[in-house]
Amino acid sequence: MRQSAPRFPDGAASRAVLIGCSDFADIDLPAIPAVKSNLTDLRSALTDQPHGILPPEHCRVLADPADHRSVGMALAQAAREAEDLLLVYYTGHGLLDEDGLLHLALSSTDPGHVGFTGVPADLVKRYLGRARARLRVLVLDCCFSGRAVAAMTESGSLLSAQLDVSGTYTLTSTTATAPSHAPPGQRHTAFTAALLDALNQPEPLTLDDIHQHIDTVLHGMGLPRPQRRSVNAAGDLALVRGPVQPHAGPPTGSEGEIRFRKAPPDPPARSRGDLIQAVLMIAVPCALAVLFGGWRMTLIGAAAITLFLGLVLLTLLLRRDIHHDLVVNSDGLGTEHGAHSAHVPWKDVECVGVLRRAPGTLVVPNVLIVRLKADAPHPPGFHKKLNQRLPDRRYVVAGMLGTYGADPMRLRSAIEHFAGGIYRTDQQLLEMDPRLR
Template structure:
């Protein structure tokens, strides 16, 4: 009988390493970022997913175990029903035949200190309180196997046997092509996504069979499976997925408030403009009256009003028309080149190449407003790379944020959006730059304090 994960008690951590600057002999794998985003979308899909978005951690290009370790350890400890650990990247063997998963700063000559030892991962998985543990590895293994090892393939598979864990892996002694030309995902993860997106729920055993058939049909190595003391009748997706997780990436995404929200957003500046008009009108008329001090008081007032009121009324009507115009409706635009926000004559535009990471942060006055308004005041923020130019405008972030290189693009209230819709839009374009939760922000940038995210 097919069963699904209990969402509140289940966890997933998706790890991917696409670049290896300290190991030039390891080719980069650009498709890893797409692997992570697409797999997360399927697992957390509102209609078909089985994992709560906040409980599905994505760790893209972790530099070392100092960053990856706490996230991995916390996720493994918190899961009490289903635990899913996924890794995409390069696997390496040391001269004693021990397996390691490469990280961004892995050095092949220092695997023990710069990579994730599979022995460590096995011990963590074995200690997890989760009822079902799933390990998915999308990597090939290479390295210096000593003569006494015997069959390298048997050696690798033997190390992948983790008690109580369902293991699905693309592991093979022969390195397959990670990302066939013209395809967005690696071969193994592409087949895995296709299996998860079936119209009917697919159990782990059924997923393995579909992935194996798909890869065999393309002449690629058959994946491996180890199911020790675990049930293969668990399903990771309910099927069918919503359009958000099954459709290809958009060319452009625009987020803007609906008519009612846009009208509400315009009322405040128009009201402030009206008060300002009255204030400056009083100053203007007083200045005119002072110029005619030799006239009688009533006559100077009359002339001042006749001259001042039409001018000020024209200015206020012009400002009101500008705020009410379609051009002044706040719009957030995301595409493959940049992230931009515009309203009226102002706005901010930041190319993705200038962005280190992007996510949602607290507004500088977040804790001083009532709970119903806090999400509206959440800020879409980007952390700029060191060499990137700083935009002239920044919305909502404190001086402490700006000193750390963060720039506020807009508040969610300005575009009439909620957290989920903004994060879903960012997933289409941000790739590994996307930070989804406050906890991820704190791990990526230890300089941040909890009240800043």
């Protein structure tokens, strides 16, 4: 329902900077594929002809910026040029440092050193504060983004000092403690999908109307509710002059399962390699037998060695044709190695995560580990040798990610999609049980 009559900014005197990070170098920051569509479709809406408020050249998009410099330069330029409206939008991961200060993750951000590798909210505040624009709009679609609103109501809050800028409207995707939602397989994150839907209404909505529309949509989906804070009555500003139609996305139904399988080598290259390997394995022992074994033992020794190595080669070739699958679905987590399989149901799982190295080793990276509930039975069929190194039978090593060609960030997204918030980072697993080191 319309709360007030909208007012529209002067497009020629307005600027927008849209920042989004979908891919991250650190294993503890899962990829968010929907970020790319968030940026593309929001820019299309803001610059839509004839209903957008901005000419295309006044809306700058930074997709997967790797460092602070590109972000800072874009914000500084927009702050200098904007006279009526400055809009800053971020979509990606929101992280907190040890002092509880909000940071926006970049592609190279290290969660263990957020203060040095993320973009501090204070940096955004400085550029917003320096802008000549009459109105500043800050939109955050990330986890913990609600802290930019909720924490500002606390007396003496550091975040209040960061984002309490005169003439600023702050709109966030979630509350102070809840994660933001990015459903696998959907074109947009939940918040930005609702934002784009608000911009496509028959009549233009003000920022307060947009917040109410998003709140209705997310609350109806059972998701955390968006937060807002308006300073100096910026809530009657509209971001479009009429309905805009975002690009059509894929069907919203979730996948029945997500399967990880390492891609096989290219067949022609594999055949040539196998032939060369076979020739060498036969020729080398024959030559050694002739050279050191004497003529009497040459034929017998060469035949025995060749037979043995031939059997080894045959075993390796047969194993190459066996698929190694890691399967995540609504029932649980499982592995399939040819005719052998193992499975652990979610009802028996307390938490699951990826250790950077196997317990008690120095050379086995990215190990998928499951912590079972106290009364759960120990599932058979998983990696025996690595499981022998575990502290007790409440743990199960499901396998090494490299065996399945599993992208750790996509794996985390799959687990969170099917099992909820049971995923733990490497650091969280070690803090929970130092014996895993």
